[in-house]
Amino acid sequence: MTAENSRMKEVFVLVGVIAAGKSYIGRLIENYFDVPFFEYEDIFVEEQKRHPEDFLKLAEPLAEKAIFEFLGRKGRICFENTMVRPYALEILRKLQQISDVRIIYVDTPIELARRRLQQRPKSTHVRWTKEELDRIYAGIKRVDLDYDIVVDNAYSSDEVIRRSLQELMSERVWHDDCVEISFRGQKLKFDSWSGANLTPYDMEYQPWRASFHKENLGYLRHYDLKLGDVVIDAGGYEGTFSIYAAKAVGETGRVIVFEPDTENCRKLEANIRLNGLTNVIIVNKALWSEDKTLKFNNKHTAGASFFFNASPHAVEMSAVSIDNELERLGISKVDFIKMDIEGSEIRAIEGAKKALMNNAVNLAVASYHIISGEETSTGVEAVLQRFGYEAVTEFPQHKTTYGFKR
Numbered sequence: 044m045t046a047e048n049s050r051m052k053e054v055f056v057l058v059g060v061i062a063a064g065k066s067y068i069g070r071l072i073e074n075y076f077d078v079p080f081f082e083y084e085d086i087f088v089e090e091q092k093r094h095p096e097d098f099l100k101l102a103e104p105l106a107e108k109a110i111f112e113f114l115g116r117k118g119r120i121c122f123e124n125t126m127v128r129p130y131a132l133e134i135l136r137k138l139q140q141i142s143d144v145r146i147i148y149v150d151t152p153i154e155l156a157r158r159r160l161q162q163r164p165k166s167t168h169v170r171w172t173k174e175e176l177d178r179i180y181a182g183i184k185r186v187d188l189d190y191d192i193v194v195d196n197a198y199s200s201d202e203v204i205r206r207s208l209q210e211l212m213s214e215r216v217w218h219d220d221c222v223e224i225s226f227r228g229q230k231l232k233f234d235s236w237s238g239a240n241l242t243p244y245d246m247e248y249q250p251w252r253a254s255f256h257k258e259n260l261g262y263l264r265h266y267d268l269k270l271g272d273v274v275i276d277a278g279g280y281e282g283t284f285s286i287y288a289a290k291a292v293g294e295t296g297r298v299i300v301f302e303p304d305t306e307n308c309r310k311l312e313a314n315i316r317l318n319g320l321t322n323v324i325i326v327n328k329a330l331w332s333e334d335k336t337l338k339f340n341n342k343h344t345a346g347a348s349f350f351f352n353a354s355p356h357a358v359e360m361s362a363v364s365i366d367n368e369l370e371r372l373g374i375s376k377v378d379f380i381k382m383d384i385e386g387s388e389i390r391a392i393e394g395a396k397k398a399l400m401n402n403a404v405n406l407a408v409a410s411y412h413i414i415s416g417e418e419t420s421t422g423v424e425a426v427l428q429r430f431g432y433e434a435v436t437e438f439p440q441h442k443t444t445y446g447f448k449r
Contacts, residue, residue: 051217052114052142053078056135057123058188059149060180061171062159064196065123068149068204072121075205076212081113081122087169098169103130110134114142123149127182145211148190151197153180214256221317226256227263229290232317233281234310259284261439262381265447266405271295273374275365277330277382277391278409280307282314284381289320297322299372301384303329303339303360324372330384330391331362364394377402383409389422392430399430406446410436420444 055078057065069080086105090098107130114120124131138144151159153176160176171179192211194204216223224231262284268274268291276285279300289298300323302308308327315323329339339360369375377398382388388408398404406427410420423444424434432446 051222053119053217054114054138054142054144055121056126056138056144056146057121057149058126058146058183058186058190059123059151059196060153060156060183061125061176062156062163063149063151064159065149068147068194068196069121069123071201071204072208072212075208078119078121078212079113079117081110081120083109083122084169085167088167091169099128103128106130107134111137114138125179125183126186126188127179132186143215143217145191146188147208147211148188148193149196150193153177155197156180224255226259226287227291229287231286231290232314233283233286234313234317255283257440259287261441261443262407264407264437264439264443265445266379266407268292268296268379272378273376274298275377275380275382276300277365277380277388278302278384279311279325281310285311285323286314286318286320288379288381289315289323290318292322294322297324297374299324299326299369299374301326301328301330301368303327303362326363326368328368329360329362330365330387330394332364332390332393334361334363334367336360337362365391366395366397369398375401377404380404380406380408382406386412386414386419388412388419389414389426392423392426396430399427399432403448404432404446406432406444408444408446409441410444411442418442 055072057069059065066080066082066084069082072078073080083106086109087098087102090102090105094101110120110122124134126132126135135144135146157173157176160171160173192207194207196204199207214225221232221234224233268288270291270293272292273296274285274288274292276288276298279285279302282300285298285300289296292298300311302311302325305327308325312325315325329337331337336359338357339362365380369377375398380395382391384391388410392399392406392408408423410418410423412419414422420436420442424436427434427444427446431449433449434444434446436442436444
């Protein structure tokens with residue numbers, strides 16, 4: 044595989060009502076950031092001339108083919124779409140399986156869009172009526188898309204728009220061997236060796252997805268890491284949180300990462316090396332309330348778990364308690380615990396009693412897992428309260444229970 048083929052393809056989709064100025068923003072993106080803007084409206088214009096009654100149905104497969112061919116040639120593409128028709132959402136779904144897709148909402152008041160629609164040349168644009176424009180505008184409001192950024196294209200200057208786009212464009216920078224992510228002032232690198240062959244499931248969890256920011260911001264919703272902090276990352280996966288934590292706490296701090304899955308741990312180690320970090324301790328063990336051997340679903344994804352042991356991926360795995368492992372490491376101070384361990388959170392917190400009682404620990408615990416028919420948030424809250432902590436469950440990116448010392 045060549046370096047060019049191994050790099051993740053990049054897609055920027057401009058969404059907004061007809062005449063919102065999406066093409067204008069697309070040309071700014073091309074001029075400022077060297078992402079080619081693909082204008083394919085002429086496909087629809089030609090079909091409307093030939094078949095005015097059903098031009099959309101005829102033009103849509105042609106547009107889809109043109110978009111994917113352009114992306115295949117260029118590796119990067121910016122294009123516009125209202126996203127109100129099923130074909131567009133299907134294109135988006137397919138692109139998300141093979142590309143790093145970022146969605147930009149171009150916000151323009153409907154009144155301004157109507158005026159622009161009247162002024163633009165009909166020979167180069169699809170002809171829409173005011174009533175169709177209003178229906179599309181209403182349709183956009185019902186489309187459930189997770190926009191990466193909203194751009195005000197009503198009265199903002201080009202410079203203001205450029206600055207708002209700059210953060211998005213520099214958020215993830217693809218190199219031949221890694222992707223560099225900017226997060227809270229830190230530059231974080233992640234190995235991108237598998238970027239060309241990701242499944243939709245992988246894409247949801249890979250560190251270069253937009254969810255990287257939202258999930259990590261969710262964990263840090265009530266606590267800012269400080270220099271010298273000792274952090275436990277329970278469920279390190281490939282380092283999506285622990286690499287930022289290690290940079291945030293600095294050389295005087297420490298991050299202890301628990302990651303039991305063998306393949307995830309290998310990628311975690313590679314990413315730690317890639318960032319040149321020396322303050323991270325990787326523990327290739329699972330967490331439980333005590334030290335014991337359990338059946339573990341070693342499936343090499345973010346969903347590796349003790350549960351669903353009927354899986355062919357289940358193996359014998361050493362599980363440890365946080366208290367026992369910290370004692371073996373000679374560590375007594377703990378400032379922050381981030382935990383997402385696929386349903387084992389309650390047991391793992393029970394195994395951290397000494398650390399929690401002897402420190403004022405801040406916790407952010409993923410608590411959306413369903414165990415024995417119940418979400419784990421209830422049990423997580425109960426065990427934290429038993430140890431003298433306040434506990435509150437909120438829903439930033441996913442359901443998360445936060446703990447604070449009373």
